[in-house]
Amino acid sequence: MTDASTQTGGTFAENIMHFARTLRRAGLPVGPGRVIEAIRAVEVAGIRRRDDFYWTLHSVFVNRRDQWDIFDQAFHVFWRNPELLKKMMDMMLPTTFLDSTKRDDQPELSRRLSEALAPSPAPDSDQESDEEEIEINATLTASDNELLQSKDFESMSAEEMAEAKKAMATMRLPIMEVKTRRQRADFHGGVIDMRRTLRASLRSGGASIPLRFKSNVTRHPPLVVLCDISGSMTQYSRMLLHFMHALTNDRDRVHTFAFGTRLTNITRYMRYRDVDAALDVISEKVEDWSGGTRIGATIKEFNKFWSRRVLGQGAVVLLISDGLDRDAGEGLGIEMERLHKSCRQLIWLNPLLRYQGFEPRSKGVKAILPHVDQFRTVHNLNSLKELADILSQPMGAQPEKRSFAA
Incomplete structure (x- = not known):
């Protein structure tokens, strides 16, 4: 040159x-x-x-x-x-x-x-215009929105990905509220608050004893996200980080971690108002983006340094990974069992589950599967909506996780 x-x-x-x-x-x-x-x-x-x-x-x-x-x-x-x-x-x-x-x-x-x-079609070609008209007529059987909802993230074009990101920005994850130990005054019933009842009786000189009630405060449990950013998950993790950014800016107590060969806490960056600025910073901080995966080692690091900090008050954990582990599941079963016992609910989101013939053959998948409460697919917008519907239900009313033949 x-x-x-x-x-x-x-x-x-x-x-x-x-x-x-x-x-x-x-x-x-x-x-x-x-x-x-x-x-x-x-x-x-x-x-x-x-x-x-x-x-x-x-x-x-x-x-x-x-x-x-x-x-x-x-x-x-x-x-x-x-x-x-x-x-x-x-x-x-x-x-x-x-x-x-x-x-x-x-x-x-x-x-x-x-x-x-790809070259753009010539506008003055009658034959190409006819073909384009036939193609448009064929797609009128379903709306563009319906097609986008069911389309796999991996097969989306740049324009479709932009539309999907806009749809994710408006999504919400209505996790079922749970009771906490903290109590407050309740004028509509509950248990009798003896302290407030006695104070109220002293105001009337003991002539009457007006009952006062209290009830437990309800609050959304913390949400902890462990997102796989290895090479096999690049397309899905990039889209799901947009979804996690919308959740982080919509509610409190959302903690997000990215892992490949190491664990990185990206919670602070996900709180940026601009999603593009957040992802720019994350791409700089995460050194193992699109690399290998050591699920067992990263889950062990999370259990050792972060579980007591973020898994309090019955947290819900979302594990986003395809389960393909470079270490062939070494030590993964023990760490997953510990993680499962430390949280209220552990949900595994795996894009490979979209295939009807999926079977847990890899050692990583076999080590994770016994220790999760829900095993769901996450590969398009519809799967994210189904996830929201599941988390909005009480744990007893949620569907059982998918079972596989031994």
Whole structure:
């Protein structure tokens, strides 16, 4: 590659601008200011080496760990990596041909990137307009809102993910209120408050004894969220953190932890009013984002350092993970048993449960399953609404967790 100053006619600057548009269509927050910064950065760093050019653009366009994969794929495709260009050509072939020729070692392109790189249909083509009209008529059988509610987070486009995040911002989690030890005056009945009753009788000189009553104060139990941010959970954890942000700003006593190979308390950052600012800070603080998973070690760390701080007053724990453990479930059963005994209710949310043929074959899943009260799927908006319905019911009225054959 040559120096950026030798490019004539502003062609290279235009290519950077088109590359920024591709990233924006794929969902990255890239504006005109970022484009200008990228052009200036390339002018300073030069483009003599492809690696220097890659990291120069990376430093400008990427500010969160969950954006790395999209940028990496977009860079190699846009700036002509032969392997990924071949992959893009394969995506244009019929599905049956792809299924018969796909290899396990082929990298899978993000749907957001493939849609961003797909050419727009020509507006003056009569044939394409007819096909578009047929497609619209076919989708009139269900509303866009209903389709979005049942669509898997992993298969959503950038536009659909934006709509889903807006829907999550309005969701609430009405956990059933429970009685506390604290009592207060109750004018509608309860148990007799002897102290207030005797004080009231002294005011009348003992001629009458007006009864005073008291009852237990009810309050929502604390909510503790343990969210898996490993590579296999990246797409789901990114969406669910938006949901947890809405909950944190809607109620008190919500504690959120992210774990992969280590445990990170992100409660303070989830209280930011701006969800984008919160996720930006979290991506910087969480060092093991999209890495491996050591569920047993992280649950042990939580039990040792955090359980007594956040699991008081009958807390409800949400464990969001696919159960795939790098340590093959070593010590996981013991730590899950301790966690289960320390909380009022332990609910496991696993996106793999959306498959009808799911079976607990991995050692991690087998170690977790006996120690949870509810085992639910969490892969779309409908599953989040079902979770809200379950938590709003008393524990005795909740449905039993799904059972599996031995």
